[in-house]
Amino acid sequence: MPRFFCPAPLHTGDFLELPAGAARHVQVLRLQPGDSITLFNHGPGWGPGSAGSPGGEFEATVTQMGRSHVQVQVGTHHALEREAARVVHIAIAMPANDRMDWLVEKATELGVASIQPLMSERSVLRLSGERADKKTAHWQSVAVSACEQCGGNRVPLLHPVATLAHWLRTLPASDAPAAARLLLSLREGSRPLRDGLAADATPAAIFLSGPEGGLSAAEEDAALTCGFAPVSLGARVLRAETAALTALALLV
Numbered sequence: 001m002p003r004f005f006c007p008a009p010l011h012t013g014d015f016l017e018l019p020a021g022a023a024r025h026v027q028v029l030r031l032q033p034g035d036s037i038t039l040f041n042h043g044p045g046w047g048p049g050s051a052g053s054p055g056g057e058f059e060a061t062v063t064q065m066g067r068s069h070v071q072v073q074v075g076t077h078h079a080l081e082r083e084a085a086r087v088v089h090i091a092i093a094m095p096a097n098d099r100m101d102w103l104v105e106k107a108t109e110l111g112v113a114s115i116q117p118l119m120s121e122r123s124v125l126r127l128s129g130e131r132a133d134k135k136t137a138h139w140q141s142v143a144v145s146a147c148e149q150c151g152g153n154r155v156p157l158l159h160p161v162a163t164l165a166h167w168l169r170t171l172p173a174s175d176a177p178a179a180a181r182l183l184l185s186l187r188e189g190s191r192p193l194r195d196g197l198a199a200d201a202t203p204a205a206i207f208l209s210g211p212e213g214g215l216s217a218a219e220e221d222a223a224l225t226c227g228f229a230p231v232s233l234g235a236r237v238l239r240a241e242t243a244a245l246t247a248l249a250l251l252v
Helices: 020-028 099-110 129-150 164-170 193-197 217-225 240-251
Strands: 003-005 015-017 036-040 057-065 070-078 087-093 114-119 180-184 204-209 229-232
Touching: 003 020, 003 129, 020 057, 020 070, 036 070, 087 240, 099 114, 099 129, 099 240, 114 129, 114 164, 164 217, 180 217, 180 240, 193 240, 204 240, 217 229
Parallel strands: 003 036, 087 114, 087 204, 180 204, 180 229
Antiparallel strands: 015 070, 036 057, 057 070
């Protein structure tokens, strides 16, 4: 059954018009009145469902098809979640070209809670102003589409693009972090990520990863000062986007 993100209050029996993106998708699929779809509305950030609705997902039935609008009636609610046991946030210095799109899509499929795009000393991709805002909005739409496809009911949040230095300054004090802080690093003393997972009962984690070429020594030192622990993913050198996804797959 086709699934659509609908950032509006969802209550059984209500009639509502789908947002423009979902309506276009329904029309592309050539659905007709009487056809069934699934709706969910846990928006970016994994907050509660819109306007106090109970999360999970809802059955819905197409009732009207217009040239630019689609009306549905909300049906039975299912308190069904397919999210990861551990809440994982990824902070990554953006890979170049279209690899960031691919990372956002696959991270959403794996169950990431949020993604923080960063610019570091060695970053190839640099964004600011309107261009950064448009890219963030685009990546958020990629996350929505991936969530619709994979069965997730919680759309991960794409944070605004920031420099690594600024982002580190915004983190809470590192003496009592709410989440385990992990830094992908090749420096001596980095422990294999896999080795520490079984003994770590922390229900949330922030994973920081660099761009092509990795973070500089000064940037890693700054992250360590903020409470990040250096970890490794093995002997092979992975691409920036592959490293982030590998860590996410291990952490969730």
